[in-house]
Amino acid sequence: MTSARWPLLAIPAALLLAVIYVWPSLDLFRTAFNETGATGAMIEAFSLKVWRDLLADPFTYELTVNSLWLSVTATSIALCVAYPIALFLFRTDTRFRGLLAVMAIMPMLVSGVVRIFGWLTILGDQGMVNSAARWLGLISTPMRLLFNWTGVTIGLAESILPYMILALLAGFGRLDRALEEAARSLGASPLRTFVRVTLPLSLPAIVLAAGLGFVLSMSAYITPKLLGGGRVFVLATEIFEQATTNANWPMASAMALYTLVLMLAFLGLSSVLSRRLAQ
Amino acid sequence: MAYLELTGLEKRYRDAVAVADVTLAVEKGESVALLGPSGCGKTTTLRMLAGLAAPDRGRIAVDGTDITDLPAHRRNMGYVFQSYALFPHMSVARNVTFGLEERGVAAKERAARAADALEMVRLKELGHRRPRELSGGQQQRVALARALVIRPSVLLLDESLSNLDAKLRQTMRREIRDLQRTLAITTLFVTHDQVEALAMCDRIAVMNHGRIEQVGTPADVYERPATRFVAGFVGSVNVLPATRDGQGGLAVWGMPIPGIASFAQGDADVFVRPQRMRLVAASENVAPDVPRLKGKVAQSIFIGDQVETVVSGEGGQVTVQSLSGAPTPQAGTEVQVVWKVEDTLIFSREAS
Amino acid sequence: MLRRRQFLQLGGAMLAMPSLARAQAPRGQITLMAYTGIFQDNYMATVVEPFQKAFPDIKVNYAPGGTSAAMLGNIRAQKADPQVDVVIMDVTTSSIGNAEGLFDKITPTEAPSLNELYSEARAVGGDFGPAVTYDHLVIIYDTQTVKPPLAKLADLWREDLKGFLSISAPPNIQGLALTCMVEKMEGGDHRSSINKAVKKLRELSPGVKTFEPNPDGATLLLNGVVKVATGWNARSQLYHDESKGRIGVLLPPEGSVFQINTINLTAGSKNKAAAAAFVNYALSQAAQKAFTERLYYAPTNAKAQIEPKALARTAATPETRARMIPVDWMEIVKIRDQWNNRWRREIIAAN
Numbered sequence: 002m003t004s005a006r007w008p009l010l011a012i013p014a015a016l017l018l019a020v021i022y023v024w025p026s027l028d029l030f031r032t033a034f035n036e037t038g039a040t041g042a043m044i045e046a047f048s049l050k051v052w053r054d055l056l057a058d059p060f061t062y063e064l065t066v067n068s069l070w071l072s073v074t075a076t077s078i079a080l081c082v083a084y085p086i087a088l089f090l091f092r093t094d095t096r097f098r099g100l101l102a103v104m105a106i107m108p109m110l111v112s113g114v115v116r117i118f119g120w121l122t123i124l125g126d127q128g129m130v131n132s133a134a135r136w137l138g139l140i141s142t143p144m145r146l147l148f149n150w151t152g153v154t155i156g157l158a159e160s161i162l163p164y165m166i167l168a169l170l171a172g173f174g175r176l177d178r179a180l181e182e183a184a185r186s187l188g189a190s191p192l193r194t195f196v197r198v199t200l201p202l203s204l205p206a207i208v209l210a211a212g213l214g215f216v217l218s219m220s221a222y223i224t225p226k227l228l229g230g231g232r233v234f235v236l237a238t239e240i241f242e243q244a245t246t247n248a249n250w251p252m253a254s255a256m257a258l259y260t261l262v263l264m265l266a267f268l269g270l271s272s273v274l275s276r277r278l279a280q
Numbered sequence: 281m282a283y284l285e286l287t288g289l290e291k292r293y294r295d296a297v298a299v300a301d302v303t304l305a306v307e308k309g310e311s312v313a314l315l316g317p318s319g320c321g322k323t324t325t326l327r328m329l330a331g332l333a334a335p336d337r338g339r340i341a342v343d344g345t346d347i348t349d350l351p352a353h354r355r356n357m358g359y360v361f362q363s364y365a366l367f368p369h370m371s372v373a374r375n376v377t378f379g380l381e382e383r384g385v386a387a388k389e390r391a392a393r394a395a396d397a398l399e400m401v402r403l404k405e406l407g408h409r410r411p412r413e414l415s416g417g418q419q420q421r422v423a424l425a426r427a428l429v430i431r432p433s434v435l436l437l438d439e440s441l442s443n444l445d446a447k448l449r450q451t452m453r454r455e456i457r458d459l460q461r462t463l464a465i466t467t468l469f470v471t472h473d474q475v476e477a478l479a480m481c482d483r484i485a486v487m488n489h490g491r492i493e494q495v496g497t498p499a500d501v502y503e504r505p506a507t508r509f510v511a512g513f514v515g516s517v518n519v520l521p522a523t524r525d526g527q528g529g530l531a532v533w534g535m536p537i538p539g540i541a542s543f544a545q546g547d548a549d550v551f552v553r554p555q556r557m558r559l560v561a562a563s564e565n566v567a568p569d570v571p572r573l574k575g576k577v578a579q580s581i582f583i584g585d586q587v588e589t590v591v592s593g594e595g596g597q598v599t600v601q602s603l604s605g606a607p608t609p610q611a612g613t614e615v616q617v618v619w620k621v622e623d624t625l626i627f628s629r630e631a632s
Numbered sequence: 633m634l635r636r637r638q639f640l641q642l643g644g645a646m647l648a649m650p651s652l653a654r655a656q657a658p659r660g661q662i663t664l665m666a667y668t669g670i671f672q673d674n675y676m677a678t679v680v681e682p683f684q685k686a687f688p689d690i691k692v693n694y695a696p697g698g699t700s701a702a703m704l705g706n707i708r709a710q711k712a713d714p715q716v717d718v719v720i721m722d723v724t725t726s727s728i729g730n731a732e733g734l735f736d737k738i739t740p741t742e743a744p745s746l747n748e749l750y751s752e753a754r755a756v757g758g759d760f761g762p763a764v765t766y767d768h769l770v771i772i773y774d775t776q777t778v779k780p781p782l783a784k785l786a787d788l789w790r791e792d793l794k795g796f797l798s799i800s801a802p803p804n805i806q807g808l809a810l811t812c813m814v815e816k817m818e819g820g821d822h823r824s825s826i827n828k829a830v831k832k833l834r835e836l837s838p839g840v841k842t843f844e845p846n847p848d849g850a851t852l853l854l855n856g857v858v859k860v861a862t863g864w865n866a867r868s869q870l871y872h873d874e875s876k877g878r879i880g881v882l883l884p885p886e887g888s889v890f891q892i893n894t895i896n897l898t899a900g901s902k903n904k905a906a907a908a909a910f911v912n913y914a915l916s917q918a919a920q921k922a923f924t925e926r927l928y929y930a931p932t933n934a935k936a937q938i939e940p941k942a943l944a945r946t947a948a949t950p951e952t953r954a955r956m957i958p959v960d961w962m963e964i965v966k967i968r969d970q971w972n973n974r975w976r977r978e979i980i981a982a983n
Contacts, residue, residue, distance in 0.1 A: 042731035183365035187379035231843025248701035
């Protein structure tokens with residue numbers, strides 16, 4: 002009886018998705034086969050010209066590599082930070098657990114512009130990191146931590162961190178404290194327990210979080226724009242630029258679809274991997 | 281000096297005292313049950329033994345060696361968890377060899393010992409399966425094999441049978457007890473089920489509010505409970521509020537209770553187990569040195585091989601348990617309830 | 633003071649009215665889409681509100697748009713059922729709209745003010761929407777830390793400014809304009825080549841803190857992150873006033889480039905008469921004077937009588953007009969991608 006009703010319950014969500022996601026996606030798809038005139042005017046057509054331009058331009062592949070590299074590094078850094086935090090939140094029985102969890106995901110609520118001023122005070126030439134390094138005598142001239150790849154990588158890792166913590170917490174389902182205690186009682190040191198029990202059991206969560214972090218990084222354009230100082234070119238910023246500065250919708254659409262395919266391929270891969278690991 | 285010694289163990293969680301002052305000595309090869317209601321500190325005591333919780337005070341010694349500050353993985357305790365805690369990402373065989381691998385036992389010996397352990401719990405054929413492919417009882421046995429294969433100094437069982445159905449529980453009780461006897465392994469197990477405790481142990485430690493109230497053989501604890509709590513928790517009992525008669529003796533429902541003239545001052549309750557009580561006709565002449573109550577049968581409840589008869593008197597109700605088969609008096613019949621002097625337990629009321 | 637200004641604006645509106653009043657007076661609602669923020673605040677006060685006083689039967693809704701391209705996107709999306717009647721946007725974008733048939737032509741019959749515009753202001757849109765404001769690229773600098781003060785474009789290459797520059801790179805129009813200016817400074821002409829500009833800007837690159845200032849150069853300047861930035865004159869003049877002179881504004885003697893906003897009639901507007909009345913008013917002497925004196929955009933109406941003090945802060949004085957580099961934005965748009973690539977590969981990459 003209950004199982005028969007589930008599809009009914011899913012209808013509003015499906016309709017909403019159809020309206021806010023599927024329909025615009027189809028529109029995007031259609032636009033990618035229009036042409037762009039010399040002065041930027043969009044010409045209704047059904048041609049592959051934009052696709053040829055896109056795929057023939059070596060810059061497209063440069064952007065692809067940039068996007069993949071940025072996503073992999075930012076996700077890896079974020080994972081290293083998110084994992085211990087999530088593990089702590091998952092396990093702690095302190096009464097401040099709720100508060101700590103809220104603090105961990107609070108950055109989600111901060112707007113991009115506020116964030117950049119935050120990073121300026123931390124990573125800027127006169128920022129906390131440079132001041133500390135100078136005070137310790139490690140450097141004499143400020144390190145360039147902002148308005149370049151370094152800044153974008155750090156900023157992006159931070160911005161995906163809350164999502165990854167949430168994904169890890171959601172994925173920690175099988176991580177039972179008793180299993181670790183069992184390992185300890187059987188003679189495994191804390192480190193061995195982590196390697197043989199905790200880590201393998203949290204692998205599905207890690208894959209889930211990494212997949213999410215990767216997709217979020219691939220599609221992020223605010224952080225690369227705000228912290229990249231115009232030096233960081235990735236697919237997302239280029240799509241944004243084509244659409245909102247050049248008004249070149251066909252190119253923006255084609256590039257968006259290209260990116261979408263990349264991301265879907267990756268997601269498919271990671272979900273297969275995750276299911277394998279969950280067995 | 282006993283094989284396993286717990287001395288003055290204490291554990292607090294924030295403001296709550298989980299274990300107040302636990303001292304217990306267990307001989308080698310002995311099986312001891314920690315029995316008590318939930319929250320009495322019995323599991324915490326077991327966890328401190330395994331090194332999964334650190335005591336705030338007190339010491340733990342095994343075979344004369346103080347292990348109080350030893351980390352869990354160096355204690356060599358075989359712990360069977362309530363949830364079994366089998367590693368879901370490993371096969372049954374791998375679960376069993378886990379402890380051996382961590383001890384650096386050579387592969388060949390590992391395999392042999394794991395096979396023995398699985399055979400011991402009659403699961404020899406299932407080594408390649410994943411834990412989730414096993415039934416509850418099978419998982420329980422794997423957990424047992426995994427704990428035993430490391431040849432632990434002490435086997436610790438934490439409510440290990442509570443997740444099984446009644447029938448299986450009975451079988452497992454016997455199996456575990458047999459294994460324990462065969463291997464002569466020192467065992468401490470936690471339970472809130474008195475039947476389980478009575479059936480599986482050499483001695484029982486009854487715990488309440490973080491303390492051990494009494495330690496003794498099952499018969500000791502049953503026949504000669506040291507405290508009101510033990511009397512009430514182990515087996516069923518009629519609690520009869522007593523009044524003091526003129527001569528310094530005690531009376532229940534207005535009837536003096538013979539044979540206890542030496543009782544101290546203060547209010548007290550008389551405890552008598554339902555099985556030790558007998559119904560006799562109101563007209564029957566009972567010797568004056570036999571304790572007795574008078575009342576009317578309120579109802580009889582048939583519970584299989586036993587019948588419970590509730591008798592109402594002027595001071596309340598008592599339950600009398602007798603073998604079924606004999607004729608039971610009709611409700612409303614005037615009866616007398618009698619028992620032996622030595623079955624009378626008296627606990628002062630202040631002490632509670 | 634304020635009251636007198638309002639009175640003058642009202643008077644101006646009245647003067648502009650008779651030509652339209654002869655026909656059936658237009659009425660109803662129109663929607664104007666233009667930039668948000670400072671532009672909106674000041675355009676409302678100096679143009680939209682006086683217009684509504686002069687035409688009480690017309691209600692103007694101001695729909696704040698994002699970038700010009702974002703506004704164009706809106707118009708494209710509403711092509712079947714336009715919700716916007718008048719749009720103000722950059723000429724490079726409005727020309728796309730003209731080509732795509734999103735905008736209507738405007739005749740002097742509909743908007744007599746067209747006849748008062750500078751010829752190039754009218755020519756920029758062809759028969760379509762003409763220029764409504766002129767702005768130009770300036771260099772802004774922190775007068776507290778940049779000593780001696782900036783005097784010319786070539787000063788960007790000064791040793792003491794290394795690491796403290798904010799340069800907006802293409803495809804941002806500021807970057808395109810700067811390319812033309814540097815090419816001219818180096819003795820070239822962007823119409824034939826930008827090799828000289830690229831070579832010179834390449835030297836500048838390592839000293840540039842950001843090629844994409846966010847939220848804008850002036851904010852980074854006030855935060856001490858940079859000392860010098862490129863910017864548009866109108867906004868910069870306002871920042872100069874608001875920062876009590878801390879932000880200095882330099883119109884480089886080497887010349888600058890006009891940024892042009894056009895005013896456009898949406899094709900298929902449901903209230904074309906009222907929309908045309910608004911366009912006419914926006915191009916009128918009164919509106920042009922009021923907006924220029926408030927926000928220092930140079931007027932496109934040749935007959936607008938601007939206070940000399942305000943005029944001096946625009947590029948509309950005869951001597952500065954002479955220094956402006958003639959840029960045909962339509963031609964730039966065609967080679968924008970090339971310039972963009974050269975910036976990325978040869979300038980920005982040179983770190």
